[in-house]
Amino acid sequence: MSAESASAILRNQVDLLDFIDWTGVECLNQNTSHPFPNALKQGYREDEGLNLESDADEQLLIYIPFTQVIKLHSIVIKGPEEEGPQTVKLYTNKEHMGFSNVADYPPSDTLTFSPENLQGKPVVLKYVKFQNVRSLTVFIEDNQSGSDVTKVQKIILQGTTVETTDMKGLKKIEDH
Amino acid sequence: MVLEATMICIDNSEWMRNGDYSPTRFQAQADAVNLICGAKTQSNPENTVGVLTMAGKGVRVLVTPTSDLGKILACMHGLEIGGEMNLAAGIQVAQLALKHRQNKKQQQRIIVFAGGPVKYDKKVLEMIGKKLKKNSVALDVVNFGEEDEEKTEKLEALVAAVNNNDSSHIVHVPAGSNALSDVLLSTPIFTGDGEGGSGFAAAAAAAAAGGVSGFDFGVDPNLDPELALALRVSMEEERARQEAAAKKAADDSSKQDKEGESTSQDATMSENAATSASESENKKDDLMDDENALLQQALAMSMDDPAATVTTRDTDMSEAAADDQDLALALQLSVQEGGKDQSGETDMGKLLSDQSFMSSVLASLPGVDPNDPSVKDLLASMQNQPEVSPKKDEDKPKEEDK
Numbered sequence: 060m061s062a063e064s065a066s067a068i069l070r071n072q073v074d075l076l077d078f079i080d081w082t083g084v085e086c087l088n089q090n091t092s093h094p095f096p097n098a099l100k101q102g103y104r105e106d107e108g109l110n111l112e113s114d115a116d117e118q119l120l121i122y123i124p125f126t127q128v129i130k131l132h133s134i135v136i137k138g139p140e141e142e143g144p145q146t147v148k149l150y151t152n153k154e155h156m157g158f159s160n161v162a163d164y165p166p167s168d169t170l171t172f173s174p175e176n177l178q179g180k181p182v183v184l185k186y187v188k189f190q191n192v193r194s195l196t197v198f199i200e201d202n203q204s205g206s207d208v209t210k211v212q213k214i215i216l217q218g219t220t221v222e223t224t225d226m227k228g229l230k231k232i233e234d235h
Numbered sequence: 236m237v238l239e240a241t242m243i244c245i246d247n248s249e250w251m252r253n254g255d256y257s258p259t260r261f262q263a264q265a266d267a268v269n270l271i272c273g274a275k276t277q278s279n280p281e282n283t284v285g286v287l288t289m290a291g292k293g294v295r296v297l298v299t300p301t302s303d304l305g306k307i308l309a310c311m312h313g314l315e316i317g318g319e320m321n322l323a324a325g326i327q328v329a330q331l332a333l334k335h336r337q338n339k340k341q342q343q344r345i346i347v348f349a350g351g352p353v354k355y356d357k358k359v360l361e362m363i364g365k366k367l368k369k370n371s372v373a374l375d376v377v378n379f380g381e382e383d384e385e386k387t388e389k390l391e392a393l394v395a396a397v398n399n400n401d402s403s404h405i406v407h408v409p410a411g412s413n414a415l416s417d418v419l420l421s422t423p424i425f426t427g428d429g430e431g432g433s434g435f436a437a438a439a440a441a442a443a444a445g446g447v448s449g450f451d452f453g454v455d456p457n458l459d460p461e462l463a464l465a466l467r468v469s470m471e472e473e474r475a476r477q478e479a480a481a482k483k484a485a486d487d488s489s490k491q492d493k494e495g496e497s498t499s500q501d502a503t504m505s506e507n508a509a510t511s512a513s514e515s516e517n518k519k520d521d522l523m524d525d526e527n528a529l530l531q532q533a534l535a536m537s538m539d540d541p542a543a544t545v546t547t548r549d550t551d552m553s554e555a556a557a558d559d560q561d562l563a564l565a566l567q568l569s570v571q572e573g574g575k576d577q578s579g580e581t582d583m584g585k586l587l588s589d590q591s592f593m594s595s596v597l598a599s600l601p602g603v604d605p606n607d608p609s610v611k612d613l614l615a616s617m618q619n620q621p622e623v624s625p626k627k628d629e630d631k632p633k634e635e636d637k
Contacts, residue, residue, distance in 0.1 A: 087369065087370065087371055088368075088369045088370075088371075091399060091400050098627060114369070114399070115365040115366070115367065115368045115369040116365065118369070155339040157370055158369060159334065159370075160369060180255060209306070
């Protein structure tokens with residue numbers, strides 16, 4: 060039964076790229092010549108040569124707000140074998156996190172990426188924890204080889220939207 | 236106009252007692268801090284600034300980031316000098332204070348005044364720098380006071396470690412006759428904010444040095460056009476008056492000009508609201524004492540730059556009082572010099588005698604009714620070439636003037 064429902068969810072999931080609120084996306088410790096759009100934005104992330112790279116050390120903190128509430132099902136992170144991310148912690152609905160307060164809250168989920176995952180195999184999340192997500196913070200703690208620079212080639216978030224009121228569809232009722 | 240939260244780290248160690256910066260290193264530093272606070276809050280009203288001291292009994296935060304300039308300036312009073320500067324702790328506390336800022340949208344910046352010697356290793360400072368960069372905190376360092384190679388090297392390494400896209404700067408200020416604040420005004424610490432900082436900097440420089448820098452008269456025409464215009468008007472009138480006075484008394488001419496200029500500049504700078512009062516002070520002397528001087532003034536004004544004075548006189552007429560009397564007076568004077576033909580220039584005379592031009596100018600001026608009899612008289616008189624007696628028209632403006 061759970062397998063069935065899991066596959067049912069899989070069928071409905073969409074790439075949540077369209078629901079990302081780009082004005083609010085922040086990325087700490089990114090190398091400015093290799094910024095986060097290289098991993099997140101439509102055209103850039105397909106390009107294998109364009110990576111998001113870390114700067115001062117190997118950790119990265121990416122804050123992604125959404126334009127509406129979503130349910131997050133799975134995540135795909137592609138990166139090079141050596142410098143790709145290994146331990147990734149996800150936090151939901153926490154704004155403006157810094158490296159100093161990653162330890163303050165328990166993450167909604169902790170993922171360990173294998174080289175297989177780095178090739179594009181999605182990592183399924185604890186769906187129950189991601190039912191009501193307004194913003195997602197991705198904390199990349201370390202990378203595969205322990206090098207000083209972490210490289211991320213592509214990040215795909217997969218899930219569904221929650222039925223929310225479409226404000227544009229609201230029409231004024233004629234006065235009687 | 237970047238939205239920024241800034242923490243300023245002040246050095247109040249024993250080394251600040253030294254007098255190689257006038258009056259003391261500490262006082263020079265305090266002036267610079269005041270200037271920076273003003274510049275930051277002016278460039279964006281939502282900017283916040285906080286202050287902490289690095290020496291004394293320990294690192295102490297005097298005021299957490301706030302946009303209230305008064306509070307910031309007040310906390311600078313009664314600071315005690317003593318102890319040794321703790322650079323690393325100071326920067327870390329500053330970073331903590333910024334982390335807890337109320338508006339998370341503000342960019343984080345730390346400004347450090349490093350006067351005393353730096354006892355930390357280069358490595359430690361580089362680590363601190365990296366941590367700042369990781370948390371996207373920008374750092375500006377003002378290296379003054381104690382000068383030794385090691386200190387300079389360490390501070391350079393620190394700023395290099397933090398620097399991300401030229402957002403962090405280091406400035407070395409050697410001891411000398413230049414005040415610390417003046418040197419800082421031209422550095423990226425002030426101007427690095429872009430256009431916003433430079434407007435304030437220009438005003439401050441003008442006030443401090445009594446000169447002009449950047450904008451005319453030290454006031455940004457965008458920020459305060461009326462003030463800038465009033466200052467320009469009174470400046471020109473004062474300048475013309477000086478030249479008239481110079482012509483009168485050839486011996487004292489050079490001395491008078493200098494004195495007059497500096498005093499008039501001080502007057503115009505300090506009495507913002509009462510520029511018309513200072514104007515009238517100057518004018519009263521002329522009108523009451525020497526009518527010829529005024530005529531010379533108009534003459535001189537037109538001689539300097541015919542094209543410019545047409546436009547400036549237009550604005551003078553429109554802004555200064557917009558009364559018929561003043562307009563009539565000004566027209567009179569320009570008519571006079573056309574008639575007198577003192578230096579053989581006839582461009583102005585030609586322009587003025589071109590009735591169509593004059594009437595179009597008059598029509599475009601606010602507060603001037605071309606059908607007004609006095610204006611009509613003037614136009615008529617100009618047409619017939621200036622032979623007009625100044626008495627009649629001058630008496631009228633003189634009575635009702637100021």
